[in-house]
Amino acid sequence: MNIVNAILEKLKTMGLLRNSNALFKAGIIIVAGIIILSALAPLLTPYSPIVGTGDELAPPSLKHPMGTNNLGYDMFSRVLYGARTVLTVVVSATLLSMAIGVPLGLISGYYGGKVDRAISIVMDSMYAFPSLILALAIAAVLGASLINAIIAIAVVYVPTYFRMVRGQTLSIKSLLYVEAARALGASDSRIITRYVFPNLLPTVLVVFSMNIADAILTEAGLSFLGFSVPPPTPDWGADLRVGHSFMLAGYWWLVAFPGLMIMLLATGFALIGEGLSDILNPRREAVG
Amino acid sequence: MVLLSVSNLKKYFPLQKSFIERVISRRKQYVKAVDGISFIIREGEVFSLVGESGCGKTTTGRLIVRLETPDSGKIVFDGKDITFAKEKELRPLRRKMQIIFQDPYASLNPRMTIGDAIAEPLIIHGIADKREAREKALEMLVNVGLTPPELFYKAYPHQLSGGQRQRVVIARAMILKPKFIVADEPVSMIDVSLRASILKLLMKFKKDFNLTMLFITHDLAVARLISDVVAVMYLGKIVEIAPVDELVENPLHPYTKALLSSVPTIVPQMKREKIILKGDVPNPINPPSGCRLHPRCPLAIERCSKEEPKLKYVGNNHYVACHLL
Ligand SMILES: Nc1ncnc2c1ncn2[C@@H]1O[C@H](COP(=O)(O)OP(=O)(O)OP(=O)(O)O)[C@@H](O)[C@H]1O
Ligand SMILES: [Mg+2]
Numbered sequence: 001m002n003i004v005n006a007i008l009e010k011l012k013t014m015g016l017l018r019n020s021n022a023l024f025k026a027g028i029i030i031v032a033g034i035i036i037l038s039a040l041a042p043l044l045t046p047y048s049p050i051v052g053t054g055d056e057l058a059p060p061s062l063k064h065p066m067g068t069n070n071l072g073y074d075m076f077s078r079v080l081y082g083a084r085t086v087l088t089v090v091v092s093a094t095l096l097s098m099a100i101g102v103p104l105g106l107i108s109g110y111y112g113g114k115v116d117r118a119i120s121i122v123m124d125s126m127y128a129f130p131s132l133i134l135a136l137a138i139a140a141v142l143g144a145s146l147i148n149a150i151i152a153i154a155v156v157y158v159p160t161y162f163r164m165v166r167g168q169t170l171s172i173k174s175l176l177y178v179e180a181a182r183a184l185g186a187s188d189s190r191i192i193t194r195y196v197f198p199n200l201l202p203t204v205l206v207v208f209s210m211n212i213a214d215a216i217l218t219e220a221g222l223s224f225l226g227f228s229v230p231p232p233t234p235d236w237g238a239d240l241r242v243g244h245s246f247m248l249a250g251y252w253w254l255v256a257f258p259g260l261m262i263m264l265l266a267t268g269f270a271l272i273g274e275g276l277s278d279i280l281n282p283r284r285e286a287v288g
Numbered sequence: 289m290v291l292l293s294v295s296n297l298k299k300y301f302p303l304q305k306s307f308i309e310r311v312i313s314r315r316k317q318y319v320k321a322v323d324g325i326s327f328i329i330r331e332g333e334v335f336s337l338v339g340e341s342g343c344g345k346t347t348t349g350r351l352i353v354r355l356e357t358p359d360s361g362k363i364v365f366d367g368k369d370i371t372f373a374k375e376k377e378l379r380p381l382r383r384k385m386q387i388i389f390q391d392p393y394a395s396l397n398p399r400m401t402i403g404d405a406i407a408e409p410l411i412i413h414g415i416a417d418k419r420e421a422r423e424k425a426l427e428m429l430v431n432v433g434l435t436p437p438e439l440f441y442k443a444y445p446h447q448l449s450g451g452q453r454q455r456v457v458i459a460r461a462m463i464l465k466p467k468f469i470v471a472d473e474p475v476s477m478i479d480v481s482l483r484a485s486i487l488k489l490l491m492k493f494k495k496d497f498n499l500t501m502l503f504i505t506h507d508l509a510v511a512r513l514i515s516d517v518v519a520v521m522y523l524g525k526i527v528e529i530a531p532v533d534e535l536v537e538n539p540l541h542p543y544t545k546a547l548l549s550s551v552p553t554i555v556p557q558m559k560r561e562k563i564i565l566k567g568d569v570p571n572p573i574n575p576p577s578g579c580r581l582h583p584r585c586p587l588a589i590e591r592c593s594k595e596e597p598k599l600k601y602v603g604n605n606h607y608v609a610c611h612l613l
Contacts, residue, residue, distance in 0.1 A: 176394035183353055198397075
């Protein structure tokens with residue numbers, strides 16, 4: 001995340017991304033571009049990502065735009081199909097975190113008391129761990145598989161949603177329109193779903209896209225260390241792991257392309273998040 | 289018939305102290321927002337609560353509709369003791385009693401359309417299904433002068449002016465045809481030119497539904513226009529209650545007289561002793577002993593600083609808390 005933020009900052013100070021709409025659009029273009037390319041993978045490359053071409057460690061050429069790896073797999077094909085793996089893991093994981101973290105945050109913030117304290121202690125102690133370490137620990141216990149990688153990453157990001165939603169719930173709960181709903185006779189569940197939740201939804205969306213950016217890096221870290229999808233499933237982090245041992249020998253294309261894609265996709269989501277938060281915030285203030 | 293009776297109602301707010309203050313002094317301090325007030329409101333009556341900023345008017349209103357729980361005292365509404373009723377027991381009662389807040393900008397959910405906001409009470413209380421609620425909300429929009437109703441139904445609060453929003457808030461409160469309504473300075477945050485029309489609208493509903501109303505205001509001139517009975521509040525206490533004409537023509541408490549002196553337009557032809565109070569409203573954290581007005585009262589005698597005056601009946605439905613009578 002830090003690297004991504006640094007890139008964003010750099011782009012901003014260079015004056016390339018002055019307005020938030022441009023940020024948002026740039027993010028959408030990057031993310032949509034990668035999604036479309038990976039969806040069209042069978043049309044764009046004749047090679048399977050998990051069948052050797054017989055041509056090992058070939059440098060980038062017209063035939064193999066990103067070269068081939070030590071097993072003769074076409075790297076361009078692996079990068080395109082790898083996007084599917086990465087997006088599947090990361091999007092399912094963050095959706096799962098959101099599905100758990102948001103309701104917990106709403107309940108904790110709205111009702112307060114002992115339940116709030118208990119949930120908060122668990123969440124805060126989880127939050128204190130660096131995300132990759134925690135994901136690693138969980139994945140190590142569960143074993144390496146697609147589903148387990150999703151679960152490990154999902155667990156790691158639950159506190160992110162929880163903390164944000166709890167804080168927002170606390171402040172929205174004290175607003176006059178919530179009091180007014182109570183005076184009308186609205187039940188707690190109605191107040192939570194119709195008054196509190198819609199008003200924190202924009203922030204959830206911002207956190208969601210920022211969170212995907214972070215989760216992409218965590219996923220890459222997990223698979224780099226061998227705790228995500230088992231080989232030969234195409235996956236950028238796994239390819240980095242394979243490629244890094246060939247780095248010193250000069251086969252730079254094994255790491256360069258997957259690495260670039262990780263950065264690009266993460267930056268894309270971070271840009272969407274930044275843009276969204278700028279676009280959504282002023283209106284929220286104007287509305288009061 | 290008495291619809292609401294309040295007796296010896298108290299609400300103290302604990303003062304938030306900084307860490308250092310807490311270390312130095314263990315003693316808890318309180319803002320005595322409402323400090324033992326009693327009054328009754330009869331069915332169909334407009335009862336005004338008048339007083340300067342910070343005297344506890346809003347707190348009184350919020351206690352009565354039980355958005356706040358009293359520390360002690362008693363609130364009986366429509367024959368039911370609701371002083372310490374739980375939220376669950378209160379919910380069905382809320383159909384009969386509503387509150388309009390001072391701030392129309394903050395009273396509406398920014399993410400709910402105007403129409404949905406007005407239909408909301410019908411759905412909450414299971415009175416109408418979605419389609420009926422919509423019909424009624426559209427009708428209500430016309431009643432409060434927001435036409436064409438279809439257009440306003442779909443609008444969001446930020447697209448409306450303060451005056452229009454307060455009309456929406458009134459519509460939302462009135463769609464349940466409540467018996468009783470607390471109107472907490474409903475026009476004080478609205479453009480001066482629109483105030484009269486909003487008050488008129490309120491009074492129209494009052495007449496149509498035979499509403500009983502607790503009207504909170506700091507403006508005696510407004511209270512004079514619309515109320516049947518006026519209670520004057522000072523630092524958490526009620527100092528005088530009387531029918532509106534009686535209060536204006538024959539004010540007995542020095543504080544009421546002072547308030548009236550500051551609005552000469554009410555009864556300009558009347559010659560009356562002018563009372564000008566000394567200084568400002570004291571801090572409600574450590575209110576003065578005895579009669580709370582005594583440090584500012586030009587007529588104060590020794591007894592005023594020692595003994596708290598009780599609300600006394602002086603005839604003509606007129607009550608006053610002053611040692612000089
Ligand atoms: N929730 C609260 N917590 C702490 N103090 C409060 C709270 N609500 C009100 N107070 C204090 O209680 C006192 C009375 O406040 P209240 O809002 O009832 O006055 P008011 O007569 O409505 O004033 P205004 O005309 O400004 O609306 C004030 O000193 C206020 O600061
Ligand atoms: Mg007030």
